[in-house]
Amino acid sequence: MSERYVPKAYSPDSVPRVVERTAHDIVIVGGGAAGLRAAIAAAQTDPDLSIAVVSKVYPMRSHTVSAEGGTAAVLRDYDSLELHALDTIKGSDFLADQDAVEFFVARCPKEIIQLEHWGCPWSRDPDGRVSQRAFGGMSVKRTVFAADKVGFHILHTLFQTSMKFENIHRFDEYFVTSLIVDGGACAGVTALDLRGGRMVGIGGKATILATGGCGRVYEFTTNGFIKTGDGMALAYRAGVPLKDMEMVQFHPTCLPGTGILITEAARGEGGYLINKDGERYMQRYLPSKMELGPRDILSRSMIQEMKAGRAFDGPYGQYLGLDLRHLGAATIDQKLPMVRELAEKYMGLDPIHEPIPVRPGQHYIMGGVSTNSTGETTLPGLYAVGETACVSINGANRLGSNSLSECLVFGEWCGLAAAQHAKQKAAYPRGAASREALRKEEARVFDGLMGRERGKETLAGVRVEMQQLMERDVGIFRDEAGLADACGKLAKLRDRFGSVGMADKDRVFNTEMTGVLELDFMLDVAASIAHSALNRRESRGAHSRTDFPNRDDANYLKHTLAYRADGAPRIDYVPVKITKWQPVERKY
Numbered sequence: 017m018s019e020r021y022v023p024k025a026y027s028p029d030s031v032p033r034v035v036e037r038t039a040h041d042i043v044i045v046g047g048g049a050a051g052l053r054a055a056i057a058a059a060q061t062d063p064d065l066s067i068a069v070v071s072k073v074y075p076m077r078s079h080t081v082s083a084e085g086g087t088a089a090v091l092r093d094y095d096s097l098e099l100h101a102l103d104t105i106k107g108s109d110f111l112a113d114q115d116a117v118e119f120f121v122a123r124c125p126k127e128i129i130q131l132e133h134w135g136c137p138w139s140r141d142p143d144g145r146v147s148q149r150a151f152g153g154m155s156v157k158r159t160v161f162a163a164d165k166v167g168f169h170i171l172h173t174l175f176q177t178s179m180k181f182e183n184i185h186r187f188d189e190y191f192v193t194s195l196i197v198d199g200g201a202c203a204g205v206t207a208l209d210l211r212g213g214r215m216v217g218i219g220g221k222a223t224i225l226a227t228g229g230c231g232r233v234y235e236f237t238t239n240g241f242i243k244t245g246d247g248m249a250l251a252y253r254a255g256v257p258l259k260d261m262e263m264v265q266f267h268p269t270c271l272p273g274t275g276i277l278i279t280e281a282a283r284g285e286g287g288y289l290i291n292k293d294g295e296r297y298m299q300r301y302l303p304s305k306m307e308l309g310p311r312d313i314l315s316r317s318m319i320q321e322m323k324a325g326r327a328f329d330g331p332y333g334q335y336l337g338l339d340l341r342h343l344g345a346a347t348i349d350q351k352l353p354m355v356r357e358l359a360e361k362y363m364g365l366d367p368i369h370e371p372i373p374v375r376p377g378q379h380y381i382m383g384g385v386s387t388n389s390t391g392e393t394t395l396p397g398l399y400a401v402g403e404t405a406c407v408s409i410n411g412a413n414r415l416g417s418n419s420l421s422e423c424l425v426f427g428e429w430c431g432l433a434a435a436q437h438a439k440q441k442a443a444y445p446r447g448a449a450s451r452e453a454l455r456k457e458e459a460r461v462f463d464g465l466m467g468r469e470r471g472k473e474t475l476a477g478v479r480v481e482m483q484q485l486m487e488r489d490v491g492i493f494r495d496e497a498g499l500a501d502a503c504g505k506l507a508k509l510r511d512r513f514g515s516v517g518m519a520d521k522d523r524v525f526n527t528e529m530t531g532v533l534e535l536d537f538m539l540d541v542a543a544s545i546a547h548s549a550l551n552r553r554e555s556r557g558a559h560s561r562t563d564f565p566n567r568d569d570a571n572y573l574k575h576t577l578a579y580r581a582d583g584a585p586r587i588d589y590v591p592v593k594i595t596k597w598q599p600v601e602r603k604y
């Protein structure tokens with residue numbers, strides 16, 4: 017009888033703690049829309065170019081998958097690039113760089129057609145043309161969609177396309193912990209292989225950060241648990257400034273309790289916002305646009321309705337109603353099937369018969385790693401793209417459906433620029449800097465963090481305090497006292513973070529460890545948001561200061577740059593680029 021096979025018991029000590037990997041031409045951190053679009057663009061330029069896509073989750077779990085409503089592009093005769101640019105710039109409250117916006121709008125249509133050719137199932141009109149729906153702040157129907165599961169279909173299309181390229185190498189479930197900087201240039205990343213429980217060096221001649229947003233810095237957000245601003249913190253720690261971090265978008269229609277988004281497409285298809293008296297209250301705040309105003313104005317209007325006592329009260333506090341009943345079952349089922357599903361599953365009601373309870377929640381960040389239009393940062397060899405970057409086309413307020421288009425347009429250009437940069441460099445980075453970075457990270461993560469005993473602070477305790485603080489003092493409405501208090505308390509939370517203990521000592525899939533690494537990143541990001549907000553003493557777009565209620569172009573028509581420094585971030589400014597649209601009062 018043959019001997020029974022007995023697998024060797026897994027022992028973490030039998031696995032080496034550190035592995036130095038072969039270097040690649042380009043290392044892309046992030047497998048969402050921006051990262052995959054960049055990977056495909058770079059791969060297409062040369063089959064010999066070796067591209068690593070590193071993602072802390074399986075790429076199809078990237079947050080792009082949750083995008084619902086659509087992606088903007090000028091496709092019809094009734095529209096124009098000029099109008100798309102103007103809507104975007106006006107929506108940004110004139111803080112967007114106008115050269116970047118012109119670059120952007122001109123390239124959106126090509127991306128829609130490109131995705132179509134790669135298999136994206138866009139919704140269509142009866143005449144066979146790609147459908148377009150209305151979205152907040154857009155003057156005409158400009159938002160292309162695939163029902164209300166746009167992010168899923170875009171990500172699927174990009175993911176499948178990326179698999180055709182043998183020169184794209186995936187590192188799924190690798191958590192990037194630091195950038196390798198060698199001789200003043202970025203030379204790749206160190207990453208924790210979550211399954212293997214080891215620290216890995218992934219060298220690259222060019223590195224692209226495509227790590228998405230940072231919504232989890234706030235308590236009430238539409239963003240999933242993975243959106244912790246890692247790329248922003250990685251760049252910030254390497255000396256790259258974060259631009260316009262005070263510009264945080266709050267979406268008006270989130271489900272109370274969970275923060276799950278009810279897409280703007282629900283209003284684009286004709287949904288009403290109502291208060292407890294059944295009144296379409298937007299007639300008081302923005303009669304020309306009503307429910308299709310930009311998100312900053314709609315979110316503030318909701319808070320004002322709540323303060324005036326015209327909101328509903330529920331187990332999760334005050335809320336307003338999103339009424340779709342008049343659209344009828346056929347439209348809801350055809351155009352908004354996910355909205356119906358979410359309302360049924362998470363609120364236990366059918367929007368065909370009842371309004372959906374909604375309240376504003378953190379949704380997106382306009383700010384991010386400061387880049388130019390091809391994603392270049394101030395650190396040679398380092399690029400950033402997608403929600404983690406600030407190009408800037410969104411300025412002080414992003415228009416819904418411009419973000420996915422931004423990931424596609426700038427993803428392509430960033431991929432091309434990184435490919436060009438990599439081709440100009442003869443040697444792969446594999447030197448002493450990489451080994452040194454690996455050694456440092458090995459000691460920091462496996463000895464420093466994992467070696468911590470249970471302390472008086474807990475991971476959840478510090479995280480929740482940070483989130484509540486940001487919600488309360490750095491939320492929709494802000495003032496000097498609250499912001500100064502938040503800055504002080506965030507510094508104390510940073511100190512307290514040093515006493516957060518770790519109970520789980522296993523190196524494999526240690527979610528407590530990734531939680532600690534993410535909190536470390538979020539504390540940097542939160543501080544950059546609060547300090548940038550404290551220093552902008554005006555109201556512009558999503559940054560609404562009750563003590564400085566007006567826009568102040570004389571002093572603040574400029575981008576904030578936050579640099580990492582000892583203690584508080586150092587704040588500086590650079591001018592906004594104006595091409596042809598002179599700033600005027602933002603009226604709708």
Ligand SMILES: Cc1cc2nc3c(=O)[nH]c(=O)nc-3n(C[C@H](O)[C@H](O)[C@H](O)COP(=O)(O)OP(=O)(O)OC[C@H]3O[C@@H](n4cnc5c(N)ncnc54)[C@H](O)[C@@H]3O)c2cc1C
Nearest residue numbers: 046047048049050072080085086192228402403417419420
């Ligand atoms: C609920 C919801 C609905 C939305 N709907 C729309 C919409 O209809 N239209 C629109 O234009 N925009 C929409 N947005 C915004 C838009 O979806 C996002 O801005 C966009 O998808 C971001 O894409 P990204 O590629 O930059 O990042 P993501 O898709 O978030 O991908 C980030 C990637 O980085 C990786 N990563 C992060 N940190 C690390 C690390 N430390 N190590 C390794 N990998 C890491 C992640 O694993 C992931 O692969 C929506 C947002 C939300 C939350």
